[in-house]
Amino acid sequence: MKLGKDTLNTRRQLTVGGKAYDYYSLEAAEAQIGEIGRLPFSLKVLLENLLRYEDGQSVTVDDVKALAQWVAERRSDKEIAYRPARVLMQDFTGVPAVVDLAAMREAMTKLGGNPEKINPLSPVDLVIDHSVMVDTFGGPDSFAKNVDLEFQRNGERYEFLRWGQGAFQNFRVVPPGTGICHQVNLEYLAQVVWTTEVDGKTVAYPDTLVGTDSHTTMVNGLSVLGWGVGGIEAEAAMLGQPVSMLIPEVIGMKLTGELKEGTTATDLVLTVTEMLRKKGVVGKFVEFYGDGLKHLTLADRATLGNMSPEFGSTCAIFPIDQETLRYLEFTGRDAERVALVEAYAKAQGMWLDDSQPDPVFTDSLELDLSSVEPSLAGPKRPQDRVPLSTAAPAFASHLSKELSADAAAAADKGVAVDGSDYALNHGDVVIAAITSCTNTSNPSVMIAAGLVAKKAHELGLDVKPWVKTSLAPGSQVVTDYLEASGLQTHLDALGFDLVGYGCTTCIGNSGPLPEPIAKAVDEGDLLVCSVLSGNRNFEGRINPHCKANYLASPPLVVAYALAGSMQVDLLKDPLGTGKDGQPVYLKDVWPTNHEIQDVLLASLTPEMFRGRYADVFKGPEEWQRIKTSEGDTFTWDLGSTYVAYPPFFDDVAPEPAPIADVSGARVLAILGDSVTTDHISPAGAIKRESPAGTHLLEHQVSQRDFNSYGARRGNHRIMMRGTFANIRIRNEMVPGVEGGFTKYLPGGDVMAIYDAAMKYQDDGVPLVVVAGKEYGTGSSRDWAAKGTRLLGVKAVIAESFERIHRSNLVGMGVLPLQFKPGMDRKSLKLTGAETFDLQSLAETLAPRVDVACRIHRPDGTSEEISLLCRIDTADELAYYRNGGILHYVLRNLMAEDRVAAE
Template sequence: MALGKDTLNTRRQLTVNGKTYDYYSLEEASKTLGDISRLPFSLKVLLENLLRFEDDRTVKVDDIKAMAGWLKDRTSDSEIAYRPARVLMQDFTGVPAVVDLAAMRQAMVEMGGDPKKINPLSPVDLVIDHSVMVDSFGGADSFQKNVDLEFDRNGERYSFLRWGQTAFDNFRVVPPGTGICHQVNIENLAQVVWTKEENGATIAYPDTLVGTDSHTTMVNGLSVLGWGVGGIEAEAAMLGQPVSMVIPEVVGMKLTGKMKEGTTATDLVLTVTEILRAHGVVGKFVEFYGAGLDNLTLADQATIANMAPEYGATCGFFPIDEETIRYLNFTSRDADRVALVEAYARAQGMWRDTNTPDPVFTSSLELDLSTVEPSLAGPKRPQDRISLSNLAPKSIELINEALGDKAGDKSPVEGKDYELSNGDVMIAAITSCTNTSNPSVLIGAGLVAKKAVELGLTSKPWVKTSLAPGSQVVTDYLEKAGLQDYLNQIGFDLVGYGCTTCIGNSGPLADEHIAAIDNKELQVAAVLSGNRNFEGRVSPQTRLNYLASPPLVVAYALAGNVTIDLLNDPIGQGKDGQDVYLKDIWPTSQEIQEIANVSLSPEMFKARYENVFEGPQQWKEIETATGLTYDWNDQSTYVQYPPFFEGMSREAGDLSDITGARPLLVLADNITTDHISPAGAIKADSPGGEYLTSHQVRPIDFNSYGSRRGNHEVMMRGTFANIRIKNEMVPGTEGGFSKYKGEVMPVYDAAMKYIDDGTPLVVFGGKEYGMGSSRDWAAKGTRLLGVKAVIVESFERIHRSNLVFMGVLPLVFKDGVTRETLGITGDETIDISGVEKGITPGMDVDCHISRPDGSVENIKLTCRIDTADEVEYFRHGGILHYVLRNLIHDAA
């Protein structure tokens, strides 16, 4: 998009290392706007964005003044149009986005338009990182076996992505086996200050992005403002649409002091997550400040920024400082770029040092780093921190609650000389993204393994161990340090580079272990170094899922059970028969730093990223289609032409009220996008499994829901199919069940019957509906099941916007009213009126609840269509319909 009008006359020049750059000066803007020096750094980035894109239509001078005016009240209800510099995708969310772009090209042709109009206008990087699964583990050949399986399973998807790589401009693909998108982003793709050529000038501006993974926020640790959005919103950003948002509140978190010996960045981020989630930061920016930043590495900052979705914030931002420059140099960034970053940040008042006055925040919290203690989080939410000293009694309490007098049961394992017990660790995974970007915790894990091997310890035989780093550089420094060999000896061999256990790609447990668990309904555990542990996510068998630092993951693999008190009980017996304790194998900070100093180098990053887009030979040999439009294959079970644009007209239709709707699900608090649109295994007896079986796909080849997001037939059958979801309409059941005319059946089957009847559907829920990963299919599947409205107490940010973008009405109860106070059972008929007269942001609508006994209750609901742009998207039936119609009219 062309740069703006610059009414405030802020465009200036900056010369760095003999090169001249144009930029939009905040200092010049302050001459009109007043002193903005203490505006939070993250809002300075947004302000610069508005200055650069002022066009008197989407961005007006009043919007710019509203940003500066934020300082007065430290909050705002002003809506702004923000345009990120680029878009980042991973393949689970990227494939359906490319499917949608291909479908839009097809629809454009069918409506007589030019398919070339459907093309990314902003740079897009898609990193294939979510498809590797831990099928093979604990062996030197595990990595190659998993890679071979990955290419075998995903040939159709990868062929489709290779088509997209050639068919679309401004679209790059990082092939499989390179690393996880967030770590590739922070180590290579991110530039901190971006540049583009326009009309003979080089424009410099902050590197910003949106990503189709909620943990896009990790790059905030490198002072790059970015957050996760739904795939639909990312597609719109690619196509030139601004991200519409209300100027956010900014919560400052002041860090002081220094981490004490024996604690890790993981312990810190779990503590931060607990504090911020309790404070309440949903929909807000969080910005870190204070002298404690001087005692954190950039990798530590990235660890904290990564988990912004877990503490509920839009982002967790760190300002540019000396550590930023050190990291850019260390990761072998271009010298001129690094010089530009520092010069630009200083010129724009975006540089932090000890002399920088604290910004002004909406509210502030403080954390003394020296108070952080060794911690885990779980068993099913990342914000539920448990100190290491309390994990054993907490686990015992949970097991007793679940099993009562059966808590002491043991189950024999067929063909093995051991039994399984409650609390046994079945999965110990050092998995990407939160922690594997942080050398200190990975070297720490390697040292724990080294000391354990030297003392004669090994992992328990029932533990499925895995190491899935976020980039190939991790392997380089672990091998150079001589630590990978020790990790291998206790089962932590390399299994792949990508997001594995954290998203449910943990692979199956051994059949004999599953049988033993099921035999006694054991409450068994997983310990992983990821960021998500929601119910049913990690593995169908593990009920207790704990997030932990990589060194603790290794320790629990050695101990084998979470009811062991690691601080006081022995982990095991060494080769001399003596008890070995955690303190005997835990490394010191000095040991870790000494190894880091000699094992990591800029040359490693340069070598690994020189040819980052080429990929392995298997990638290069994939056959793919050519042409502007995709040649859809009706027989494919991975990629299908979605029905969203079928019968689409050139003009938007009229809005209508919802009449005669029936509830499809009535759900409790904290329903995640995992519950709505699972990414795990596809069960053979589920609607999704039955569909694949009918298409001659063997269960062994089902792959995962996430890998099949390009096929709406699979995904709509998987919507609300999570094995742990509980529909209050069907008491006593667990899993994706609903009712149709009193008969209990899978949610998909009930929805199809209602669609055949012409009956609209609604979903009821509680607080924080839609928390978790930014899965567009949670909204797409909801729409395809015929759901017209979702009525809850509160929404998580991304899912609410995704519902709007798919033409589903998000509604919120008034204070004090819930599905429980209303006594919703699922037998009601729901009418929602006030929509067809026209929608305004935040308006009230009338809801009429008709019960089987003939009684009627009328309530008001708040419509959570929050901005004028969202009104337009909803009026058109979705954001992609809006974009497509605009492109057709622009060409007319």
């Protein structure tokens, strides 16, 4: 860490338990810059960061003063350089990041520089959690079989990561089978207050991070400021580049009251998601406050923080209070660290104190926790909350909209399932998955699921035979308390056996449906469902056969597995018939809050956390046996279909080329509203007949070994072919067609988007993509931007962008442009047959300026429009001028190397 000049003389000393810590005092700053006591907690963290790095260049005293001005104006247009303490990665996004770092080392060598300059300067933790798939389920050997398949499939990737672990400094890998990165972060990695030795002094400062998973925000529940960024931005942060950002607006979410009997943290989260989406918090911070915080456990807070991307906010944070300390102590953090957190928070005015007035916010809204009711969200978006009381009729309404009368009547009697005595119908739940960091971090809802299973099992109920069940905990601690309580036995009895520790169904790693089930779905073109305790339910994400997907609490996942259909009204209809021949209803198996608490207190202990995390980086025997190459640069296997040297640096020169206009660009796709990064770069299954599937078959990879797009992110040849390849994407250039297809013009042939893009590249024709509102919503998926660039897309023109994807496009040298209010693809009557000229870019391009665009129509007419440049900051402009953020960093490091040599 290189500290700043401290022009304002705010460095002070804090003594805790006999040990001295240097810190940058907000109180000392307040005496010079004005009132900051009522700043939101999150902005106090940003202010401390600016004080610590103030150097007169990247961070100035004026930047610091802008935080005090925020108190009066409650918003700011000031751009700041923010430096998080560390970086968190999962393997889907971590592998391509390490591939890029390895490629940068090669590029540095080719340019005559020192490859060791390419090295993380900030601590990086990569948790392997996204690779396990639910191939086997419903049996005691499910976990072992899935782990075996995981290591067979991912040997090349894991070998590469083990090389990175040895080759790069400040880089740790948490091996497979440990847990989900966010839960490992919450339970072990996060410290709330971080410390570093600098010039013989111990400096204390807030624990902050960026992560390559959008749900990095889960740690906001532990009062740690962190959010998701694309892998591209994370690599820059690792290499010492600040995160360039505007001082955000902060929306206060006041919580009052207490959750009533029968409601869960999941119900609360889905309610808040709906409220904040309606409020409009994209690109803003959300901060929780109010008396209701006293009634939320740390796990409840983490469940709320986790869903920040579903709100659209950058983060969703809680201040430090007694519950923060209780959790740190309970999860096995050192007593010295817990004492430091309390002393530091109180010294900095970051401690939640009832005697102090509420912070000031840009805007606020309020929720009485007692008004929350049992809920689901679906069938396609996490913000579309459905009260459990109306879930069945709401699904029936969705079904009638999706199906023609003939299709509905054809499947009225169901489709017979081979080798069974039952038929499958519309609305049947074919996947019930307790999965994802959202809920598996929360012992209360996991124990509730176990209690529902126990009561149902004891009454003689069973899961419907067409339901694929799975339990994928967020950490091994979950297994400890479910086993200690005896609840795992009952979950096993219903088919919710352990399938793996990782992000399974929620990321699209649900594995295949049993063949007879899949066949019946295809034969009847059935609209079947998944119910999962996840955070994402975008179409095409969970499983190719599931057209409707619902988010629900873990106990409701068990209930729907018992009921077997979304057409069952869980509040009125029986779940099934008990062994005594009597109907069993949800109320018969639903646990009381008192029952949940009793089991929790009796089964969860601090020793479980200490034991599981005592040797967290060691990993299972399969990990320890992996052999890997050594050296500063990686030995690329040219035959690998998992890890390949990327082409991003093939033609890199010491100086960037001038910005050029875009002339005669063809439209690759016209897309609607809420197009997600899953649509742009799917993470799930690879279809045999897709360009990626064809490529793998040509390289002698059998379909059973395709794995997923997410697992193959280290190979650009697969990921280019998978860009815009989601089975549910709809390109308006080919109406009535689902999947990644477009028209190749001027001829008009319909073909795969990848194939068309390659033909355009051969013709030397640049491309644009046109889209509606909220383009790029969802996961912080760097390949959604990388693939866009490699297909030859020069600009994306949309009505609005989701924060992370817009930034990622800039980071890959793709120009994000926004339609002006009142203008869109429909008002312009765009068909995709037009060509586009983006003019005078070299002379006029600057943050948020107007860009002249001339549209040439097939009838020979043309029209000039003005578009808003969504390069938002000066740093982003520098990245774009260099062709991307990695090229910018590489050139800067080369320049530093030359200066050092001179």
